[in-house]
Amino acid sequence: MSDYKPTIGLEIHVELNTKTKMFCRCLNDQNERRPNVNICAVCTAQPGALPVINKEAVRHVLRVGAALEGTIADFTEFDRKNYFYPDIPKGYQISQYKYPLISGGHLNEVDITRIHLEEDTAKSSHDDKSGDESVVDFNRSSLPLMELVTEPVIHDGPTAGNFARELQTLLRYLGASEANMEKGQMRIEANISVSKTDKLGTKVEVKNLNSFRSVERAIDFEIARQEKELEAGGEMVQETRGWDENKQITFSQRKKESSHDYRYFPDPDLPKLFLSEIPEFQNIKETLPELPWQRREHFTKTFGLKTEDVEVFVQDNKLAEFFATVAGSFDLSLETAKNYLLAAANYLTSDLLGLVADTEDYTLPSAEDYAELIKMVVDGEITSRAAKDILTIMIREGGGPRKIAEEKGLFQITDESAVLAIVEKIIADNQSVFEEFKGGKEKSLMFLIGQAMKESKGSANPEILKKLFTEKAK
Numbered sequence: 145m146s147d148y149k150p151t152i153g154l155e156i157h158v159e160l161n162t163k164t165k166m167f168c169r170c171l172n173d174q175n176e177r178r179p180n181v182n183i184c185a186v187c188t189a190q191p192g193a194l195p196v197i198n199k200e201a202v203r204h205v206l207r208v209g210a211a212l213e214g215t216i217a218d219f220t221e222f223d224r225k226n227y228f229y230p231d232i233p234k235g236y237q238i239s240q241y242k243y244p245l246i247s248g249g250h251l252n253e254v255d256i257t258r259i260h261l262e263e264d265t266a267k268s269s270h271d272d273k274s275g276d277e278s279v280v281d282f283n284r285s286s287l288p289l290m291e292l293v294t295e296p297v298i299h300d301g302p303t304a305g306n307f308a309r310e311l312q313t314l315l316r317y318l319g320a321s322e323a324n325m326e327k328g329q330m331r332i333e334a335n336i337s338v339s340k341t342d343k344l345g346t347k348v349e350v351k352n353l354n355s356f357r358s359v360e361r362a363i364d365f366e367i368a369r370q371e372k373e374l375e376a377g378g379e380m381v382q383e384t385r386g387w388d389e390n391k392q393i394t395f396s397q398r399k400k401e402s403s404h405d406y407r408y409f410p411d412p413d414l415p416k417l418f419l420s421e422i423p424e425f426q427n428i429k430e431t432l433p434e435l436p437w438q439r440r441e442h443f444t445k446t447f448g449l450k451t452e453d454v455e456v457f458v459q460d461n462k463l464a465e466f467f468a469t470v471a472g473s474f475d476l477s478l479e480t481a482k483n484y485l486l487a488a489a490n491y492l493t494s495d496l497l498g499l500v501a502d503t504e505d506y507t508l509p510s511a512e513d514y515a516e517l518i519k520m521v522v523d524g525e526i527t528s529r530a531a532k533d534i535l536t537i538m539i540r541e542g543g544g545p546r547k548i549a550e551e552k553g554l555f556q557i558t559d560e561s562a563v564l565a566i567v568e569k570i571i572a573d574n575q576s577v578f579e580e581f582k583g584g585k586e587k588s589l590m591f592l593i594g595q596a597m598k599e600s601k602g603s604a605n606p607e608i609l610k611k612l613f614t615e616k617a618k
Contacts, residue, residue, distance in 0.1 A: 146371055147340050148338040148339065148340055148367075148370075148371045148374070149299070149338065149339055149340070150299055150300065150336065150337070150338045150363075150367040150370075151296045151297075151298070151299065151336070151337050151338070151339070151344055151345070152296065152298040152299065152300075152303075152304055152334055152335065152336050152363055153257075153293070153294050153295060153296035153297075153298065153334075153335045154292075154293070154294045154298065154304055154307065154308070154332060154333070154334055154335070155291060155292070155293050155294075155332075155333040155334075155335065155349075156291070156292045156293075156308065156311065156330065156331070156332050156333075157264075157289050157290070157291050157330070157331045157332075157333075158289065158290045158291075158292070158315060158320070158321045158323055158329065158330050158331075159174060159264060159287050159288070159289060159321060159328070159329045159330075160172075160201050160204045160205075160287075160288040160289070160290055160320055160321050161204070161319060161320060161321050161322070162198055162200045162201050162204070162288050163200070164198060165182075165187055165198065165263075165285075165286040165287055165288065166195075166197075166198050166201055166238070166261070166262075166263040166264075166286050166287060166288040166289070167186055167187070167195030167196060167197065167198065167238060167263060167286050168184050168186035168187050168195065168196070168286060169184070170182045170183060170184050170186075170187055170286070172287055172288065173283070174284075174287070174327065174329060176283050178283075179279075179281040179283065180281055180282050180283060181283060182283045183282045183283065183285070186286065187233075187282060187285045187286035188233050188282050188285065189233035189234040189235075194413050195238065195411075195413055195414060197222070197414060197415075197417075198288055199424060201261060201288035201290075202245065202261060202417075202425070203424060203425065203428075204288075204290065204318070204319075204320040204321075205245045205246065205259055205260075205261050205290050205320075206245060206246070206419070206425055206428045207318050207320065207428055207431060207432060208246070208259060208290065208292075208314070208315065208318060208320055209245065209246030209249060209259050210428045210429045210432060211314060211318060211432055211435055212246075212249035212250060212251050212256060212259075212314075213248075213249050213250060214246040214247060214248045214249030214256060214259060215246065215247045215248050215249075216245070216246060216419060216425075216428065217243060217244065217245055217246070217247065217419060218418060218419055218420050219243060219416065219417070219418055219419075220240065220243045220244065220245050220416075220417045220419065221240070221242075221243050221410050221411075221414070221416045221417065222238050222239070222240055222261075222262075222410070222411045222414045223238070223239055223240055223241040223242070223408045223409060223410055223411060224236040224237075224238060224239075224408065224409055224410075224411050225237045225238075225239040225241070225262075225406045225408055226406055226407045226408075227405075227406055229265075230266075230268055230278065230280055231265040231266040231267065231268045231280055231285070232265055232266070233266065233282070233285065237262060237263060237265065238262060238263050238411055238414070239260065239261075239262035239263070239291075239408075240260035240261060240262060241408040242408075244258040244259060244260035245259060245260055245261055245419075246258060246259035246260070251307060251310055251311060251314070252303075252306055252307045252310045254294050254295070254297060254298060254303070254307045255294065255295040255297055256292060256293070256294055256295065257293045257294060257295050258292075258293050259290060259291070259292045259293075260290075260291055261288065261289070261290055261291075262289050262291060263285070263286040263287065263288070263289060264284050264285065264286065264287040264288075264289040265284065265285060266280050266281060266282045266283075266284055266285035267280070267281045267283070267284045268280050269281065290320070290321075292311070294307070296335070296337075296344065300363070300364070300367075301359065301360035301361065301362075301363035301364040301367075302360055304334060304359055304360065304363055305356045305357070305359050305360040308330075308332055308356055308359055309356055310436065311323075312325075312330060313436045313458065313459060314435065314436055315330075316461070317433055317434075317435060317436060317461065318432070318433070325354050325355055325356070326354065326355075328354075331353075331354075332353045332359050333349055333350065333351050333353065334349070334350045334353065334359060334362060334363050334366075335347050335348070335349050335350075336348050336349075336350060336363060336366045336367060336370070337370070337380070338367060338370045338371055338374065345370070345380060346379075346380035346381065346382055347382055348366060348370065348380065348382070348383055348384075348385055349383070349384045349385065350362050350363070350366055350384075350385050350386070350387055350394055351384060351385070351386055351387070351397070352386040352387045352389075353387055354389075358387055358389060361392060362387040362394060365392065365393060365394060366385070366394050369393075369394065381399070382399070383396055383397070383398065383399050384396075384397045384398050384399075385397055436458050439454075439457065439458050439464060440454055440455075440458055443457055443458075443464070443467075446476075447471060447485045447489070448482055448485065448486070449485065449486070449489050450486075450489070452493075453489040453490070453493045456492075456493040456497070457489075457493075462508075463492060463493075463497075463508075466492070466508050466511060466514075467488065467489060467492060469511040470488050470511045470514055470515045470518070471485055471488065473511065473512065473515040474515065480522070483522050484515075484518055484519065484522055487518050487521060487522050488514070488515070488518045491517075491518065491531065491532075491535060495532050495535055496508075496535060496539065499535070499536060499539050499540075500539065506539075507539070508539075509535075509538040509539065509542075513538060513543075513544050513545055514538075514545075516544065516545050516546060517531060517534060517535060517538070517545035520545060520546070520549065524556060524558075524605075525549075525555055525556055526549055526554055526555060526556050526602075526603070527556055527597070527602050527603065527604075527605070527606065529597055529602030530549065530554040530555075530556070530601070530602040530603055533552070533554060533601075533602060534548045534549060534552075534554060537552075552601065553601060553603060554601060554602060554603050555603060556603055556604070556605050557600060557603050557604050557605060557608075558605050558608065560608060560612070563596075563600075563604050563605065563608045563609060563612060564612055566596050566599050566600055566604055566609075567596060567609065567612045567613060567616065568616075569599065570592055570595045570596045570599060571592070571613075571616060573595070574591075574592060574595060577591055577592060578592065578613075578616075578617070581613070581617055582617045589610065589613055589614075592609075592613050593606060593609045593610060593613065596609050596613075597609070
């Protein structure tokens with residue numbers, strides 16, 4: 145076991161869902177593929193153009209902060225972060241430094257330092273073949289960007305990955321962002337150091353982390369690299385490193401700047417904000433929906449669901465709201481309600497999701513019809529096999545479950561004389577297998593029952609089938 149203690153802090157940038165950009169009225173269209181379409185004098189830094197604060201972007205950050213139990217600032221302001229790069233047309237980025245919107249908070253037992261609001265940069269593209277040409281797309285310039293900074297209290301890759309996953313889930317619950325990492329809507333940087341003492345080691349920042357798995361692997365690689373370098377007598381330098389997804393290694397990019405290198409100062413073109421005096425920002429906490437961790441507790445305690453089913457509902461808001469509506473149609477005071485709830489969750493999280501696996505915007509049956517289907521299967525009117533067939537028809541063609549069961553002959557056959565006719569046919573068609581069962585081979589019985597269920601289109605009662613096959617074998 146290593147003597148080194150790794151310490152990690154995260155910086156997470158999130159593009160927010162707003163109609164327009166952070167400081168101008170250009171469209172915030174993160175799916176636009178044509179370059180330099182959504183631009184104006186403000187986001188391309190033309191002389192004399194003045195920025196105006198996007199109120200909706202501020203509201204998104206305040207709601208995130210309230211959900212994380214952070215302290216909402218009374219006074220806040222925007223600052224100029226000065227550095228020169230082709231994707232920063234003004235020569236500075238409008239950000240926040242001394243007075244962020246949110247201070248403190250926590251998520252997944254990780255403490256948060258601050259959450260502030262800034263503008264995104266433009267997007268540079270380079271000609272990899274010739275190496276002598278670069279172009280800049282200003283569509284992304286000045287998109288509203290939330291930055292969340294954690295305290296350096298993380299000590300391994302999985303903890304960092306789980307924190308980021310939960311944050312993504314929260315952002316989607318709040319409608320603040322889709323936080324799609326593949327589209328660059330959520331970008332994670334990890335600050336990593338190792339030390340044998342309580343004093344933090346030299347911090348190395350790792351960028352280009354475009355998936356949760358990359359976050360975990362890059363952190364674990366960087367911890368091992370730093371330990372190896374120090375054990376060999378080397379020294380860490382404060383730098384920015386990238387992550388090579390193909391090679392699964394970090395690589396040096398540039399020396400890391402310190403905050404004083406950016407020469408922060410308040411932006412004179414933007415007003416100071418006293419948030420408690422702005423009507424739209426009152427009672428922010430009351431606007432929050434049920435949060436992910438609240439839903440976990442609610443679905444576990446109220447409905448008694450399995451952990452894996454609860455997590456599906458936490459991640460799929462549409463499915464969770466549907467299940468809650470279905471559950472409301474059962475009398476939860478009855479003991480039988482527990483069986484209804486477990487069956488309702490199981491068919492949703494396995495069978496229904498399997499049917500719509502390749503469809504993002506799927507249509508659910510009515511809650512009343514789905515609840516009726518669950519009652520039919522739990523009460524023994526139809527078999528599990530028939531329930532799956534009926535659900536498939538409900539999703540793909542529509543219709544009520546009882547009517548479908550009648551039209552397709554899927555109600556469970558419990559009349560022994562009717563089931564006996566099916567048993568005798570299966571025995572006649574599978575004589576050798578039946579003889580194996582008579583000889584004591586239990587697996588053969590399962591085969592025979594399966595064939596009988598197929599013959600009856602899933603409507604024969606499995607227990608009656610087992611009883612009759614066993615009687616015939618005596």
